[in-house]
Amino acid sequence: MSAVPDMAGGAKESVGKAGALPPSQLVELQLRGVSRAYGSYTALHPLDLTIRGGEFVALLGPSGCGKTTALNCLAGLLPLTAGEIVLDGRRVDTVPPEKRGFGMVFQNYALFPHLTVRGNVAFGLKMRGVAKPEIARRVDEVLRLVRLGEQANRHPGQLSGGQQQRVAIARAIVMEPPLVLMDEPLSNLDAALRLEMRSEIRRIHQEFGLTTVYVTHDQEEALSLADRLVVLEAGRVSQIGTPSELYEHPADPHVAAFMGYRNLLALDVVSARGTAAVARRGGLRVAGTVVGGARAAEGQEVTVAIRPEDVRVVGPGDQPVAEVVADVVEYHGRVLHVEAVTREGDRIHLRAHGQVRPGDALAVAVDADRALLFPKESAGSGGSGRAEAAS
C-alpha cells in the first residue's frame, strides 16, 4: 500500500458541515478471518463478521474469551495474526491506529491524568488541528450530552468511577468517529447508573449516527442495547444473530446458558418424530424440540435447555416433567425463584407464583416448544450425519 488512506481527514471534513450529519459515516465494515495469537496461544480464532453502517453490534462472552483482543485488533492496537479488515472497500488492517480514526472506550478508561475533563475530551480534536472555537463548542456539547458540564475543569483523579467512564465515552464520541469501540464501558458502575448509562449510550449511538461495537459479558446489557450479537466462547464464534434470534433459538448449550436457559440437563432420547423428541433419564422425562434442523436418534444423548420462567408447577391436565423437592426459595417480588432437586439429585430452577416453601414436594411441567434439545455432538456435521443415517 503506497499511500496510507487517512480516514481521519475524511472524518474531519464531514464534521465541518455540522448539523447535517449523515445517518452513518460508514457503509460496511468487513472482518475476514481476523485472528490473533499470543505466541502459541490463539486468543481469537478466525472471525468473519460484516458490520453495516449504523449498526450496534455487541460482542458477548465470558471473561477471557477474547473480546478485548478482538476490539484491539479492530482499533489497530494489536496486529492481526491473520485475516483482513475492510472498510468500505479499503483495507484498513495495515493502517496504524491514529490513522484509522475509530473511537475507543477502554476497559480501564485510560484517561489522561494530567489533563482536566475538558482537556481529555478536547485531546483528539487538538491532535487533528481543529480550530480552537470549534473545539470549545464541540467539547461543551458533548460534555452536556454526558452530563459532565459541572466537572469540566476537574482532573480525572477527582471524579467518581461513573464520571470517569462518561469522560471516556465523551472523549471517544467527540471525534464523531465512523466506528466506536467500547470495551465493557459500564462494568464498574452501580446498578442504577448502569441502567441510566445504558440508555444514554443507545441514545448517543442513534443521535450521532454512530456504528458501535460494544463488548460486554452481561447478556442483559447486550440484549437490550444491540441490533446484533456475536457470542464468543474461548476465542471462537458460537453464534451471530439478532437478540430475538439468540434468545429464541440459541445455537448451542453455551449460547443458551448465556441467554438465560439456566436448566441444562443431560438426557437420552427415547423417541423422536421430526424435530419433536422425548428424552429422559432417571426421574426426568421431557418432551422438547430438537434445535438447528438436526434430528435426534433414539438413544442419543442430548442437552436439554429450559428457562426457569418456562418451568411451572403442574396444573390440571399437565404432563409432569419431574417430581421435585424445593430446596432454595428466593423472594423476588411478584415471583419466587425456586431451586428444586429431583430424587436423582438433578437441580431444576423454576419460577413459582403461589406459596412454595423449602422442603415442599412439587410436580413441574414444561411446554414442548419451550424445551430445547441439543444433540451432544458439538453442533458439527458429525451429529447431523449420524442423525440422517439413523432416520
Add this chain to the structure above:
Amino acid sequence: MSGLPLSTTPAAPPGTPARAALRHRLAERGVDRTLLLVLPAALSVVALFCYPFLYGLQLSFQPAKGGVFGAYRQFFADPFSRKSVWATFSLAIPAALINVGVSVPISYRMRREFRGKRLLLALLVVPITLGTVLTAEGVLEFYGPAGWFNRTLHLLGLADSPVQLTMNYTGVLLSLIISGFPFAYLLTHSYLSGIHPSLEKAAATLGAGWWQRFRHVTFPLLLPGLMTTFCLSFVMAFAVFPSAMMVGDPNGSTHVISIEAYQAALERFDYAQGSADAMIMTALMLVVLAAVTGLRSRLYRGSTGGKG
C-alpha cells in the same frame, strides 16, 4: 492499642480523653507509629551531617583576618576563586542535562521487549559499579593523547595530531557523563514504567502520532520525574572532585569550588576559608535545587496510572 510502648512518641498526650482525638488528628497528618522507623536514619543524619555542617559553619565565621565575613569576602574578592563558581556550574549543568536528556529516548525505547535487552541494560548500568576514580582512570587511558580513541582516529586518518580530550573541560564532562548516566537512566526508566501503556494507546486512537503521543501524554507525565532526576544528577556532578583533579585542568578551566575548598583547607591550611568555600558551594547547590523543586511543584504530580 496499648500493647506497644509509646513513651518515645514526642507528642505523648497527657489526658486520656484528649488522647484518641490527638492520635486521630496526627493520623490525619500522616503521623503514626510507623514514623518511628525513620528515627535511626534521622539520628545518624544529625550525627554525621548536621553536626559537622554546623561545626563547619561556625568555623567559616572565624577567619584569621577580615572579621566575621572575612573568608566569604575573600572568596568573592579573588578572581581566581570567584571563577570556580562558573567552572562548577559550566560542568554540572551540562552534565546533568545531557544525562537526563539521553536517558529519555533510551528508556523510552527500552520499554518494549526486544532481543538482547538484558545485555544492553547491563552494559548501560555497569559504570555504576566503577566509581569516579576508576572512571577517571578509564577516561584518561581511552581518550588520552596516546589512548585508543586517538589511535583509532589516527589510523582512520581523521586527525593528524591527537585530539586533546583529557586534562581539560571535555575530559571532566566525559567522566561526569559516564559515571552519572546509569543513575539518570535507572531513575528515568522507573518513572517511565510507572506510566500506564494504555494512555499512549488511547492517544493513538484519538489520532495522535508517535511524536504527539510523547509530547502531549508521556512527556508531561514524565516531567516531574525528570526534574527529580535532574536534581540528583546535578548534585552528583556539582560535587565533582576526583575527575576534576585527575582528567581535568585543576588550576584552570576545571578549577571547581570543591578544589578551591580543598586547596584552601589542606594546602594552605586555612580551615576557615575552606569551610567558607564549602558553605558557598552548599548555598549555590540549594539555590538550584530550590528553583527546580519550585518549578516542579507547579506541574501536575498526581498518579500516572490508567485510571486517573
